[in-house]
């Protein structure tokens with residue numbers, strides 16, 4: 001350690017500083033004669049007349065030599081000497097005792113206690129001058145020595161600090177590759193202690209797979225530009241020091257250079273190679289980040305399967321290979337059937353989990369040389385690069401269908417998954433990536449169109465069907481700007497009051513060439529392509545506008561039901577959008593009913609519940625379409641603030657002359673009564689269905705028996721007619737159910753618009 005304090009070192013470092021001499025004697029004459037005797041250039045002479053004064057000067061000034069009398073008025077000169085030597089300075093002041101005391105013991109005592117010389121008074125001037133010169137010269141040398149030693153110590157300390165606190169591994173190896181030095185970073189980096197590594201070969205810390213690469217850098221003899229720089233190598237961690245990643249090693253970037261020491265005795269001119277010096281920087285985190293980025297660029301983040309970029313790259317290679325060497329390549333397009341329902345009813349977390357499980361199973365259906373990629377959503381593609389026969393692709397498709405046929409278990413629930421698979425073959429169906437993917441996609445759509453859950457090979461005639469779908473999609477985009485949508489309305493009637501109590505708004509698309517299209521022809525496409533949002537907004541605005549118009553005509557109790565698809569109901573701005581339309585057209589809240597499907601209840605998400613609660617708080621009615629088809633539990637009805645349930649037409653259809661009893665309908669009516677909900681049966685087509693429903697206690701109905709969905713103008717005429725037709729009484733109506741519709745129709749013919 002450096003024993004010089006900063007002041008001392010600073011003083012020592014001032015090389016040109018004059019030597020300072022302190023004369024300590026109570027006799028002024030003695031002091032003056034010594035001053036005269038010793039005065040020369042490069043010397044500074046100071047005087048003290050007592051021991052105390054001498055110590056005070058020594059405390060504040062850097063003194064090289066003290067000429068010290070023993071007999072002083074206060075303390076003894078020997079005490080001053082003891083004070084000087086006991087201070088522990090790196091270079092204490094030299095002391096010459098100048099005394100009248102001729103006792104040999106005093107001299108011995110003084111010399112033993114650190115005095116450099118003992119001169120008896122009276123002294124020979126030459127003697128004292130000579131001794132002072134010698135001491136000052138020796139002191140000069142000592143001062144240099146102390147200074148150099150201090151600088152060395154300081155420099156070593158600094159280097160040690162730099163090496164030990166370096167974030168890099170710093171080491172030296174002898175000429176046989178064994179560690180001679182290694183900084184403490186090794187412990188935090190690999191878990192080895194320095195002691196166990198010193199003397200052992202570098203291969204102790206190098207990963208077995210990298211030993212060959214490590215051989216040169218760890219025994220590096222070269223220097224300068226030719227030496228090892230920035231070589232990546234993997235070092236192993238001790239078992240107790242595994243980091244948070246699987247590989248149990250770290251990656252370092254290493255640089256090393258040869259160390260040359262003393263001259264070799266046999267070759268005095270050659271510098272002798274004594275070992276290798278190396279520095280290694282931990283770049284593991286950077287490597288992991290790089291690998292992650294590279295992986296993410298080519299893989300799907302949910303399933304970790306190759307993404308389309310990587311898939312297309314491999315497909316291109318397979319096509320090139322097939323062109324050069326012949327052979328067939330298969331391209332499969334897999335689309336899970338009705339997967340949207342899983343997302344809609346169970347939420348995205350369950351959907352994602354299911355997709356991961358599906359990906360896992362699909363991976364086990366293909367060979368190692370094949371590539372399974374996720375295209376996005378519920379779509380996957382498979383590359384079969386080395387097919388012997390096209391039929392082999394069919395075998396794989398069958399295997400996939402069989403595997404998917406086994407139910408999946410996600411979040412404690414069972415899911416049944418099926419897929420539609422389209423297959424295209426190189427070179428038969430094309431030799432470009434886009435053509436092949438498109439062909440497989442078209443074949444997959446053909447499977448979907450013909451009932452899903454199957455596979456098909458692409459055939460050229462499929463193109464026609466595909467082209468139709470694409471053009472329908474393009475036309476759908478233009479339907480709103482071209483004002484091609486219309487709302488039809490179907491009356492909802494009260495049997496007891498024999499009146500129209502509400503209307504269900506049902507969208508129609510007046511297609512320029514295909515004529516009037518029902519929602520079944522385009523709503524699914526609108527949902528798939530994301531166009532449903534714009535369509536819903538248009539429907540809501542138009543229904544509110546129309547209702548406001550009818551209410552202004554005096555039909556003030558009329559209400560309208562509007563269908564909102566599950567995906568749309570999830571929209572964040574759904575409630576606000578609805579409220580905005582209602583306030584624009586100044587409609588009372590209970591004049592609007594939002595029809596949602598039972599599937600939404602199954603989602604059971606806080607967002608759905610909150611949205612429903614807000615709607616109800618604002619007075620807007622909510623009805624459940626197709627009630628009873630999804631087996632929703634009674635618990636849902638308690639939890640969700642519903643106002644109306646609609647008996648699905650599939651249950652109504654079952655009611656006939658022979659089967660007038662329907663346990664399901666009875667149960668639904670019981671539930672509605674029990675929960676105090678409105679009840680409405682839809683799809684009522686026959687007299688018998690109406691009477692049975694009425695007998696069971698269902699009073700509100702909708703169906704072709706009363707009226708088909710019709711354009712607003714026709715509905716307006718119906719409304720005017722029912723109001724004016726006072727003869728229509730409930731008992732008549734029940735016994736003659738056809739009364740309403742024909743009468744309305746007659747009314748349409750007979751009565752001009754009011």
Ligand SMILES: Nc1nc2c(ncn2[C@@H]2O[C@@H]3COP(=O)(O)O[C@H]4[C@@H](O)[C@H](n5cnc6c(=O)[nH]c(N)nc65)O[C@@H]4COP(=O)(O)O[C@H]3[C@H]2O)c(=O)[nH]1
Pocket residue numbers: 490505506507518519520523539563564565595625626649682683684685702703704705709
């Ligand atoms: N066989 C038979 N059918 C009857 C009878 N009475 C009514 N229908 C039909 O049954 C459907 C009732 O509507 P929904 O269950 O809400 O089912 C609707 C609804 O879910 C959906 N939809 C209609 N308009 C819209 C809309 O504006 N937005 C959304 N998202 N979906 C809509 O499309 C579905 C089909 O609508 P539409 O084709 O208009 O078909 C209507 C209607 O024409 C009957 O007595 N017998």
